[in-house]
Amino acid sequence: xxxxxxxxxxxxxxxxxxxxxxxxxxxxxxxxxxxxxxxxxxxxxxxxxxxxxxxxxxxxxxxxxxxxxxxxxxxxxxxxxxxxxxxxxxxxxxxxxxxxxxxxxxxxxxxxxxxxxxxxxxxxxxxxxxxxxxxxxxxxxxxxxxxxxxxxxxxxxxxxxxxxxxxxxxxxxxxxxxxxxxxxxxxxxxxxxxxxxxxxxxxxxxxxxxxxxxxxxxxxxxxxxxxxxxxxxxxxxxxxxxxxxxxxxxxxxxxxxxxxxxxxxxxxxxxxxxxxxxxxxxxxxxxxxxxxxxxxxxxx
Numbered sequence: 516x517x518x519x520x521x522x523x524x525x526x527x528x529x530x531x532x533x534x535x536x537x538x539x540x541x542x543x544x545x546x547x548x549x550x551x552x553x554x555x556x557x558x559x560x561x562x563x564x565x566x567x568x569x570x571x572x573x574x575x576x577x578x579x580x581x582x583x584x585x586x587x588x589x590x591x592x593x594x595x596x597x598x599x600x601x602x603x604x605x606x607x608x609x610x611x612x613x614x615x616x617x618x619x620x621x622x623x624x625x626x627x628x629x630x631x632x633x634x635x636x637x638x639x640x641x642x643x644x645x646x647x648x649x650x651x652x653x654x655x656x657x658x659x660x661x662x663x664x665x666x667x668x669x670x671x672x673x674x675x676x677x678x679x680x681x682x683x684x685x686x687x688x689x690x691x692x693x694x695x696x697x698x699x700x701x702x703x704x705x706x707x708x709x710x711x712x713x714x715x716x717x718x719x720x721x722x723x724x725x726x727x728x729x730x731x732x733x734x735x736x737x738x739x740x741x742x743x744x745x746x747x748x749x750x751x752x753x754x755x756x757x758x759x760x761x762x763x764x765x766x767x768x769x770x771x772x773x774x775x776x777x778x779x780x781x782x783x784x785x786x787x788x789x790x791x792x793x794x795x796x797x798x799x800x801x802x803x804x805x806x807x808x809x810x811x812x813x814x815x
Contacts, residue, residue: 517551518551518603518604519551519552519553519603519604520550520551520552520604520605520606521550521551521552521553521604521605521606521607521608521621521625522552522553522554522555522599522602522603522604522606522607522608522698523541523552523553523554523555523607523608523610523621524555524557524595524598524599524602524607524608524609524610525537525538525554525555525556525557525598525610525611525612526556526557526558526559526589526591526594526595526598526611526612527556527557527558527559527561527565527569527612528558528559528560528561528565528588528594529561529562529563529565530561530563530565530612530613531561531563531564531565531568533612533613533742534565534568534569534612535568535572536615537610537611537612537613537614537615538554538556538572540615540616540617541554541610541616541621542576544616544617544618544619544620544621544622545621545622548619548622550621550622550625552579552604553578553579553580553581553602553603553604554576554579554580554581555580555581555583555598555599555601555602556569556572556573556580556581556582556583556598557583557585557589557594557595557597557598558582558583558584558585559585559587559588559589559590559594560584560585560586560587560588566584569582570582581601583597583598583601585597590711590713591691591707591711591713591714591716592706592707592708592709592711592713592716593707593709595609595706595707595716596706596707596709599698599701599702599706602698604698605697605698605699606625606628606629606695606696606697606698607695607696607697607698607701608621608624608625608693608694608695609691609693609694609695609696610692610693611691611692611693611741613692613741613742613743614642614692614693614739614740614741614742615739615740615741616739617643617738617739617740618738620640620737620738620739621737623640623734623736623737624638624640624693624695624734624737625695627734627736627737628695631732632697634730635730635732636696636697636700636724636729636730636731637689637694637695637696637700637721637724637729637730637731637732638689638694638695638696638731638732638733638734639652639653639689639690639693639694639695639731639732639733639734640693640733640734640735640737640738640739641679641733641734641735641736641737641738641739642679642690642692642693642738642739642740642741643738643739643740643741644740644741645740645742647740649679650679650741650743651671651674651677651678651679652677652679652689652690652692652733652741653677653678653679653680653684653686653689653733654676654677654678654686654687654688654689654690654718655676655677655686655687656687656688656718656722656725657718657761657764659773659776659777659780661675661676662761662777662780663780664676666780666781666783666784667780667784679735680733680735681735682735683732683733683734683735684732684733685730685731685732685733686731686732686733687721687722687725687731688717688718688721688722688731689717689721689731689733690717690741691716691717692739692741692743693739693741694717700724700729703727704720704723704724704727704729706720707719707720708720708767710763711760711763713756714753714756714757714759714760715757715760715761715763715764718760718764719763719764719767719768722764722768750799750803751799751802751803751806754803754804754807755803755806755807755810758781758807758810758811759810761777761781762774762777762778762781762810762811762814765777778811778814781807781811782808782811782812784804784807785804785805785807785808785811786804786808788800788803788804788807789801789804789805789808792804
């Protein structure tokens with residue numbers, strides 16, 4: 516096979532059906548283009564017969580699909596790092612299994628990137644919900660004011676923290692569901708932080724990129740459907756991972772003073788949620804945010 520221009524990195528964990536749909540849409544989207552591409556699929560020790568499906572897909576695509584079978588669940592970041600390490604393309608597209616390209620979305624994204632790679636380092640498309648409504652995926656870095664808006668003002672809902680513009684826009688960070696960059700930029704940043712299992716990976720990567728002068732843009736002309744949290748396993752787990760992610764991010768990048776106020780806000784949010792849970796007899800709120808409170812209280 517001729518050396519690919521684009522490497523599409525996908526990490527699978529127990530999402531057999533949507534992973535197959537993701538692959539189907541990638542192949543369909545690129546079928547009539549001249550883009551030479553490969554798919555690098557990392558399976559994180561799935562138990563749902565994903566491997567059998569992926570092996571069948573590899574037989575169909577032959578050398579165009581590289582299948583890497585991990586013997587453990589590496590998580591999102593380390594899984595992508597492994598995929599990029601095995602990628603042969605100059606450009607890499609990090610794509611979630613639950614992100615489905617619409618129309619010519621991949622070629623639109625790549626062509627625009629190539630035309631503007633003198634000032635664009637990371638590029639993300641417009642993400643849509645299953646019903647084709649906008650899914651906010653262009654975001655501000657998590658300053659204390661932004662975190663306050665997230666926790667207490669429904670900042671994502673009002674567009675204070677995440678938004679979905681209808682024009683090209685330079686932003687702080689974009690959703691990790693779909694990110695296009697050059698392999699050399701990813702490698703210069705040493706990829707995703709290996710100590711993050713899930714959530715905050717892309718924020719940390721693009722924050723480190725900004726410190727080196729790398730710019731991130733949102734390009735709405737390329738569109739993908741993104742289901743979200745397909746392999747998270749319930750609602751409690753994502754919330755606890757977000758709490759862990761905030762703590763990790765602040766300990767790594769901010770002052771002890773900022774970390775103090777972050778912990779204060781996280782505990783206050785958890786305490787309020789537990790109180791509401793007790794008033795409304797909502798076991799989910801009580802159990803989830805009691806765990807979240809303890810997570811912060813016990814954090815060294």
